[in-house]
Amino acid sequence: MIRILLAEPMNLLRGALAVTLSLEKDFVVVAELGGLGEALDMARAVPPDVAVVNVGLLAGDGLRLLARLSVEQPDCATLVLAGPDAPGRLNRALDVHIHGVIGTQAAPCELVRGIRRLARGERVIDAGLAVAMVAAPRSPLSARELDVLRVAASGVPAAEVAATLHLTAGTVRNYISVILRKTGARNRLEAVRVAEDAGWFP
Numbered sequence: 001m002i003r004i005l006l007a008e009p010m011n012l013l014r015g016a017l018a019v020t021l022s023l024e025k026d027f028v029v030v031a032e033l034g035g036l037g038e039a040l041d042m043a044r045a046v047p048p049d050v051a052v053v054n055v056g057l058l059a060g061d062g063l064r065l066l067a068r069l070s071v072e073q074p075d076c077a078t079l080v081l082a083g084p085d086a087p088g089r090l091n092r093a094l095d096v097h098i099h100g101v102i103g104t105q106a107a108p109c110e111l112v113r114g115i116r117r118l119a120r121g122e123r124v125i126d127a128g129l130a131v132a133m134v135a136a137p138r139s140p141l142s143a144r145e146l147d148v149l150r151v152a153a154s155g156v157p158a159a160e161v162a163a164t165l166h167l168t169a170g171t172v173r174n175y176i177s178v179i180l181r182k183t184g185a186r187n188r189l190e191a192v193r194v195a196e197d198a199g200w201f202p
Contacts, residue, residue: 011034018032053080066098141195149192152172
C-alpha cells in the first residue's frame, strides 16, 4: 500500500482529493491536513510514502517545514500541486527536496499516475509548469531591497526595519518607495506577496 499524507488548505478540495485517492486499491490516505503545521507530527505517527502538498502552503514557514519533513522522513517523496501562477515559488520548492510537481488542471488519473511514479522513486514534473518555471521573470529588486522587504514583511514600522538593517528610517522609506515602483504593488504587504509568489526571496 502507498501511504499518502495530503496537505490542502481548501476543505472541499481536500475532501475530494482524499476520496479520489482512496478509490485506488493500493492507496491509503493516512492524513488530511489543512496546513503543514501538523505534518511533522502526523508523519512521525504514520510515516507516509508520498506527501501531496498544495503550493500555497509553501509561503511563510511552509518551505522550512517541508525541508524538515524531507529530513525526518527521507523515504517520503513530496508532490506539489500548483497552478501556473507561482513559478518562482515552485523553483524555490525544488531546492528543498521536492520530488514532483503536478498542475492543478491535471486529470485525476495523472495525479494517481504521478503518485505511483514517486513511490517507485521516479521524479514527476508537469511539462507546462516546467516551461512556466523556466520563463519566470528575474527579480527587479537588488539584494539590499530584498533585505528591506523581507524585514518589512513582518509589518514592523520603518524605524524598526532601519534598526534591524543598520539604516536610517528615511533610507528605509526610500527603499520601500523604490520597491513599490519596481513591483507595481500598492503597499509593502502586496509587494511581499509579489516577491513570494515570484520566488525572489533567497
